[in-house]
Amino acid sequence: MLGEVVGEVRALAxxxxxxxxRLVEAAVRAWSANTIRAFLSDLRLWxxxxxxxxxxxxxxxxxxxxxxxxxLSGLDRERQAAKLTPTRAPATIARYLxxxxxxxxxxxxEDPTAAPLVRLEMKAxxxxxxxxxxxxRAIRYKGDxxxxxxxxxxxxxxxxxxxxxKDMLGARDLALLQVAYDTxxxxxxxxxxxxxDVEGPDGEGAGTLFIPKSKTxxxxxxxVAFLSPATMRAIRKWRDVGYVDAGALFRRVEMHLDxxxxxxxxxxxxxxxxxxxxRRLIRAAFDxxxxxxxxESEVERWIASVSSxxxxxxxxxxxxxxxxxxxxxxxxxxxRDSKTVMRYGAKLAAKSGASARLARRFLRx
Numbered sequence: 203m204l205g206e207v208v209g210e211v212r213a214l215a216x217x218x219x220x221x222x223x224r225l226v227e228a229a230v231r232a233w234s235a236n237t238i239r240a241f242l243s244d245l246r247l248w249x250x251x252x253x254x255x256x257x258x259x260x261x262x263x264x265x266x267x268x269x270x271x272x273x274l275s276g277l278d279r280e281r282q283a284a285k286l287t288p289t290r291a292p293a294t295i296a297r298y299l300x301x302x303x304x305x306x307x308x309x310x311x312e313d314p315t316a317a318p319l320v321r322l323e324m325k326a327x328x329x330x331x332x333x334x335x336x337x338x339r340a341i342r343y344k345g346d347x348x349x350x351x352x353x354x355x356x357x358x359x360x361x362x363x364x365x366x367x368k369d370m371l372g373a374r375d376l377a378l379l380q381v382a383y384d385t386x387x388x389x390x391x392x393x394x395x396x397x398x399d400v401e402g403p404d405g406e407g408a409g410t411l412f413i414p415k416s417k418t419x420x421x422x423x424x425x426v427a428f429l430s431p432a433t434m435r436a437i438r439k440w441r442d443v444g445y446v447d448a449g450a451l452f453r454r455v456e457m458h459l460d461x462x463x464x465x466x467x468x469x470x471x472x473x474x475x476x477x478x479x480x481r482r483l484i485r486a487a488f489d490x491x492x493x494x495x496x497x498e499s500e501v502e503r504w505i506a507s508v509s510s511x512x513x514x515x516x517x518x519x520x521x522x523x524x525x526x527x528x529x530x531x532x533x534x535x536x537x538r539d540s541k542t543v544m545r546y547g548a549k550l551a552a553k554s555g556a557s558a559r560l561a562r563r564f565l566r567x
């Protein structure tokens with residue numbers, strides 16, 4: 203990836219010569235793979251904008267960036283370049299500006315994103331669009347229920363576990379679901395698990411998962427997550443039927459034309475596979491009539507709004523419902539930003555707040 207980053211930054215430099223190549227090299231070493239991919243993607247979008255605006259990226263100014271922000275936020279739909287630019291959420295626009303700014307500074311250029319006009323345009327974008335981010339729909343353990351001791355309802359982890367097939371593919375899916383819920387792992391963390399990361403079971407059947415690196419673990423200190431006895435049994439079954447003795451734990455299951463499992467791949471699942479697995483299991487649960495009164499249209503809305511983050515969001519909501527403290531939730535599931543966790547719990551808080559309690563009281567009467 204170093205060559206790609208160097209190429210993008212060099213294109214912005216005076217006479218395409220980097221004043222300090224060490225700065226770019228250090229950035230590549232310091233950034234995660236996801237950050238590097240986002241950096242490259244965002245710079246290519248920026249270059250495309252400059253081309254549509256008949257401007258050389260190397261000669262861009264604060265006015266060029268301000269026009270880009272107006273197009274991305276939807277404030278400008280008159281210019282042809284703006285019409286060809288999809289609108290984006292303020293958080294995404296802010297990320298674009300961070301990466302563009304870094305690129306110009308590494309190229310030895312004045313940072314055009316630092317112009318006062320750009321800051322004001324960002325403020326206008328937030329005012330127009332709002333700052334609320336679209337949140338993945340939560341997959342909770344028992345669904346959207348107020349009583350954690352009550353029966354499961356609708357799309358939930360328990361239902362998806364029941365929807366898993368009774369073959370090799372089902373064993374993989376069941377182990378994946380349970381590890382995702384126990385640990386709150388992000389998709390990149392799930393697919394990075396190797397057999398040796400799992401320790402146990404102990405005398406009570408529980409185990410632990412060592413997570414060597416994650417999105418918020420910048421210093422690569424690693425973290426340890428709890429695995430329940432049920433999850434340890436699911437992992438053991440998957441490893442037995444899939445002959446997974448070493449290397450990546452969660453792998454692709456190759457299928458015959460008739461839909462039956464054929465063999466297990468050697469490499470790890472792709473991160474994008476996690477969302478697809480969740481969506482497939484929701485559809486399977488519906489087809490097996492495990493979702494109660496939920497109809498086709500609601501299932502389609504679920505499938506459209508679910509993502510690889512859905513179980514992580516559900517874990518946060520279940521912890522809030524169980525009365526766990528914010529610091530405990532952040533520590534257990536490796537969150538760095540308390541605002542993110544609170545946002546996940548906002549919907550749950552609304553259903554258990556003063557307004558909800560008052561409404562339930564009058565309903566009882």
